[in-house]
Amino acid sequence: MPQSLSPSGSMPALPATVPVAVVGAGYAGLSAALSLRDEDVPVLVLEGSDRVGGRIWSRRTENGTLIDHGGQWVGPTQHRILAWAERFGCKTFPTWDTGDHLEAWHDGTVRRYRGSGPDEARGADGYAEATARIDELARRVEVSDPAAAAEAEAWDSETVHSFFERTVGCPDARRRLALAVQGVWAMEPREISLLHLLFYVAGAGGFAQLMDTRNAAQDARFHAGAQSPALAAADHLGAAVRLRCPVEAIDWSGESVRLTTTAGEVRAERVIVATPPPATAAIRFRPGLPTARARWLQRSVMGDVAKVHVVYPRPFWREDGLSGIASLYGEDAAGVVFDNSPPDGGAGVLVAFVYGDRLRRWSRGDDGERRACMLQTLTRLFGPAAAEPAEYVEKIWPHDPWVGGGYAANPAPGAWVAHGAAGWRAPCGPLHWAGTETSEVWNGYIDGAIRSGERAAREVLASLDQ
Amino acid sequence: MPQSLSPSGSMPALPATVPVAVVGAGYAGLSAALSLRDEDVPVLVLEGSDRVGGRIWSRRTENGTLIDHGGQWVGPTQHRILAWAERFGCKTFPTWDTGDHLEAWHDGTVRRYRGSGPDEARGADGYAEATARIDELARRVEVSDPAAAAEAEAWDSETVHSFFERTVGCPDARRRLALAVQGVWAMEPREISLLHLLFYVAGAGGFAQLMDTRNAAQDARFHAGAQSPALAAADHLGAAVRLRCPVEAIDWSGESVRLTTTAGEVRAERVIVATPPPATAAIRFRPGLPTARARWLQRSVMGDVAKVHVVYPRPFWREDGLSGIASLYGEDAAGVVFDNSPPDGGAGVLVAFVYGDRLRRWSRGDDGERRACMLQTLTRLFGPAAAEPAEYVEKIWPHDPWVGGGYAANPAPGAWVAHGAAGWRAPCGPLHWAGTETSEVWNGYIDGAIRSGERAAREVLASLDQ
Structure with a gap:
């Protein structure tokens, strides 16, 4: 050192x-x-x-399990971080996604399913149609200058929430889409414009690249932490x-x-x-x-996310044929859960992501209330063994004095067309x-x-x- | 002193x-x-x-005419500033609105009309319906806690632009409404949420209170400046x-x-x-x-406005039966023009307001281009005498090092429901x-x-x- x-x-x-x-x-x-x-x-x-x-911070828990408080994944088209991994000899391993995934709905039902994306189940058709439409629109956005798109002004004048209200009829599909937005941007659909969403999708190579695990943004993790x-x-x-x-x-x-x-x-x-x-x-x-740069910065606001790592002696859910991956469309604090266990299986780690409105509700509770709320959700998903973890570690990014949020800042509606050309990054x-x-x-x-x-x-x- | x-x-x-x-x-x-x-x-x-x-700054031009670079008007329900005026002996006089007003449309036509609001002319019906709808919705907003309204989340999830797209069919009515939003908030309809607009309307006592001259927000000016x-x-x-x-x-x-x-x-x-x-x-x-207060501040962005005072030897437009009041729905830099002459008629002063997108376009020009652009508009409205003013004074508020914009900061969509209760003003x-x-x-x-x-x-x- x-x-x-x-x-x-x-x-x-x-x-x-x-x-x-x-x-x-x-x-x-x-x-x-x-x-x-x-x-x-x-x-x-x-x-x-x-x-x-x-925003990337790898630490060992008191018992010695390595966790990533912040960004943790790497995908196969993320060539520059992969080049760093190569240069510095930092090995990766595949994200655990073997087994059945879970979906918890607002009406209390929990559905078990297999595969990478939503299948024929509730809201899945509407979700697939909407993401196909998003991919189609995103292809019209030039990522070096999003505000130059022919429809840029209209797209930057509408929130993603309004876009879904206008174009997606099925309420369950809208619930799927809202969680997808929370998961990718750590913001609510009302907080970003359609243009920003399209720009971001275009720069990642499509909506599925942002959402999927295998061969996409959640593909792999670093042995020694991100x-x-x-x-x-x-x-x-x-x-x-x-x-x-x-x-x-x-x-x-x-x-x-x-x-x-x-x-x-x-x-x-x-x-x-x-x-x-x-x-x-x-x-x-x-x-x-200059005004455009000042305005761009003023209109760029950090998302709100917390990561909660819950450590168990072993990944017991795997024994039930569960992947540890869960999506929660209801009122739970957790929006998405992943199996974040170390590759050697020396411990079982679940990580829960808490976003936007969920984070604001959840963080009103004190330490004990937040923990109880989170363990209740995990127990509902993975059974009574989830109720008594060996360790419980939170990182609430909005409280971080240097970063102040996560994952990133996203411009408010109108910022791209008004200030993007001169304010985004021009020296x-x-x-x-x-x-x-x-x-x-x-x-x-x-x-x-x-x-x-x-x-x-x-x-x-x-x-x-x- | x-x-x-x-x-x-x-x-x-x-x-x-x-x-x-x-x-x-x-x-x-x-x-x-x-x-x-x-x-x-x-x-x-x-x-x-x-x-x-x-944001209130009264100065004399080189020739001695008193102008207000910033806020200038007072209305009859603005009891606290009127109480100050009384306490400190600051006299007011009625805003000049005698004569015919002008409307310049995007297709190049200029219409002359009389009266306080839009009459039966193009887009006026749709405008009246929309503002009545806004007043009706605004009555459901409690100004001490806007996020508590039953529909607050939906209203804060939609931009004012989307609301007009969704509820106003007539394009000319939408043009009227867009200029109204620019005039009141110095922002584009895409930059603020419906909830914020409703809160603001409720706190002023109705849309007409914001828009009208006589007996409303533009009622009077201060003899010695605001x-x-x-x-x-x-x-x-x-x-x-x-x-x-x-x-x-x-x-x-x-x-x-x-x-x-x-x-x-x-x-x-x-x-x-x-x-x-x-x-x-x-x-x-x-x-x-605290996070809510920090986020509220980060999401509160100043509007963009410039005021341009153009001084002539006398208010020559009055001789043509014109009030000096003009609304411009097209591509002109000026959005709204008023007669800002001193009450003694010792000079003729037109003031032009430049908002949002108009300001961004206009301020790309150099000093000479901006002036030429503005005088061309005034000449089109008021005749050749407008082409040769005695004085021309700009105040571009986004460039002000202490204020950085105008008239005020307005929260971006989603800010009220996410951060308003704890972040707006709680100590x-x-x-x-x-x-x-x-x-x-x-x-x-x-x-x-x-x-x-x-x-x-x-x-x-x-x-x-x-």
């Missing part, structure tokens, strides 16, 4: 100047830094928190990564850019800001950012923008974060060459 | 402690301070800019108002609250933050604000919230700002009594 990553010990003073400063040591910032380092451009990464990885490639990249970057250095102000009025951190000042020729949009908006820029003089929210491909994912850092690094390299 | 309002001269140092600190010297902050002062509670108002009034009551209040508060003291951080972790300004630190028992939501979000709070420990965006009545107006300050002061007084 390089000195800069050590939780204790004194830190060397910040250099007075550096060619390129990167703000944020999530995957986007590390990717930008790695790209520049690979081209022998000196770089300094300033991270506010005491760790790298941002943070392990980030830790390896930080290790490679060494003392160039400075933790506990939150950037509070960026003055870009002069020849070079002046960054004010709580640990001192740095001057840089170029800056890549790779923090989530609300964190970027909280930096004091002098002069203020402002010496300031360049990274972060998964600026990616055309796999926006909102680790892969998109890495791509965004590489793109920002290319911009900087091109501008330094001039 | 008290010392604190003097643009030059040295400022006395900030006191070490004060019972109540108010952040922001717009109408809301001044109102809070005045209410506390009236109860003999010592107060300190910290304002970032070099003037009081916030800033004059604010200047008088600041004069009354004297050295308690400190200009050029932007509050950068608020630490509320201890017994008292520590405010860090660029001019030093102050400790206060209670703090009333009375800045626009995006400015509030830019303050570094330690600890961070957070010793922190209280003012600003027109927190008002139940005349939200977005000067009157709402004053009411919000009075309400926050009542909260503080009650909490200090305990």
Whole structure:
């Protein structure tokens, strides 16, 4: 572990100047830094928190089970994170999906089924029709400039909720679609526009790529946790990564850019800001950012998600022929459950995702109430053995002081057509923008974060060459 | 003029402690301070800019004509601003609306008509039906808790654009409604939810109260400008108002609250933050604000408006029997034009409002292009005499470093139901919230700002009594 990553010990003073400063040591910032380092451009990464990885955070429970508090999966078309895994020797293993899945409905029924998507059961036809329509519309969106689509203004004027109300007749299909939106965006369908949904689907290669497990976004997990490639990249970057250095102000009025951190000042020729949009908006820029960029940031709001890991001595549900995968269309806090057990089967781990409105209701309860509520749901799904876990670990992302939500920020209705062209990620003089929210491909994912850092690094390299 | 309002001269140092600190010297902050002062509670108002009034700013042009860069009107049910006008002896005069009004349509036609609202002409029936429907729905919204309405979730899930698409068949009626939304909220119908529109209408006493001139929100103007009551209040508060003291951080972790300004630190028992939501979000709070409040602020985005004053030797349009009032439903930058001449007729002043998408298009042009574009529109409406003004003055509010938009911030779809109850204005420990965006009545107006300050002061007084 390089000195800069050590939780204790004194830190060397910040250099007075550096060619390129990167703000944020999530995957986007590390990717930008790695790209520049690979081209022998000196770089300094300033991270506010005491760790790298941002929304990706792998930890061991008290009993030693490795869990991912944040992003955890990798899919086969996520080529850039797979390239990192290759480069740093981080092995993956398939997500467990053997056995029957469960669906819990709002009327209290629990249905057991097999296979990857909804079959002929309640609402499945309407769901399939709607997702086919979404895929068809998404093909008309150019991911490099979503607002340029012929129907962009209409699509950005309507919430996804309204789109479903208008085009999907079957209430159960609408319930399926609402959970799909919660699962993919960690937001309610009322909070994002149809255009943003279409852009996001287009950048992932289709709705099924976002939703499915096998050969899609939920395909595999990392043996050493999804943070392990980030830790390896930080290790490679060494003392160039400075933790506990939150950037509070960026003055870009002069020849070079002046960054004010709580640990001192740095001057840089170029800056890549790779923090989530609300964190970027909280930096004091002098002069203020151009209106379109400021508005884009103001209209980009983090989703709301919590991950709850419940650890058992063994994955007992597998003995009942269950996969551990469940979708909950009712009032439960959990929206989706997965088997998150380690690959060696040394423990049985269920992970429950709590999204949007569910999270707001659930987090009104105290520690005991939240735990009881969650175990009640798991017991209903997987039987009495679920009631007494060995460990119970929550990560409520809206409460995270550095990230403030999850998985990503999504622009509110109207933001793409009003501010996207100039505000999404166009550089402002010496300031360049990274972060998964600026990616055309796999926006909102680790892969998109890495791509965004590489793109920002290319911009900087091109501008330094001039 | 008290010392604190003097643009030059040295400022006395900030006191070490004060019972109540108010952040922001717009109408809301001044109102809070005045209410506390009236109860003999010592107060300190910290304002970032070099003037009081916030979004209200009265100035003389180079030739001496008084204009209002920002909010300018007062209506007969705006009792609190009228009470200030009475208290400080600020006289008003009726908005000029004598003569025929003009409507410019997207097809190039210009129609001349008389009266307060649309008559039997194109789209008028559909407009009247829609506004009647809005008034009917608005009566079901309790302004103290809009999210409690039975249909709140559905209403907050749909943009106003979608509501019009769904319920208004006539395209010309939809054009009228779109301009009405732009005129009232300085936003496009796609940017706000139906619930927010209904809340706002309910708090104003009906759609006509927002739209009409006589006996409604546009009824009268101030002889000495709409800033004059604010200047008088600041004069009354004297050295308690400190200009050029932007509050950068608020630490509320201890017994008292520590405010860090660029001019030093102050400790206060209670703090009333009375800045626009995006400015509030830019303050570094330690600890961070509760999730609901943080999300509410993040989802509250300023509207986009510019005001353009065009000054002529005399109000020549009156000689043609024109009122100077025009509505533009096409592609012109101007959306609405009013006769803003001084009451003595010493000059002829037209004011043009540029909103939302129009503002984004128009502000891509340089100074000369913007002016030429505006004068071309006015010439088309009022004849060749409009082409050669004596003076031309723009105020583009999104570019204002302290306010960053106008008229007010409005929550994005979904924000009311998800975060309204806990995030709208509920105090957070010793922190209280003012600003027109927190008002139940005349939200977005000067009157709402004053009411919000009075309400926050009542909260503080009650909490200090305990």
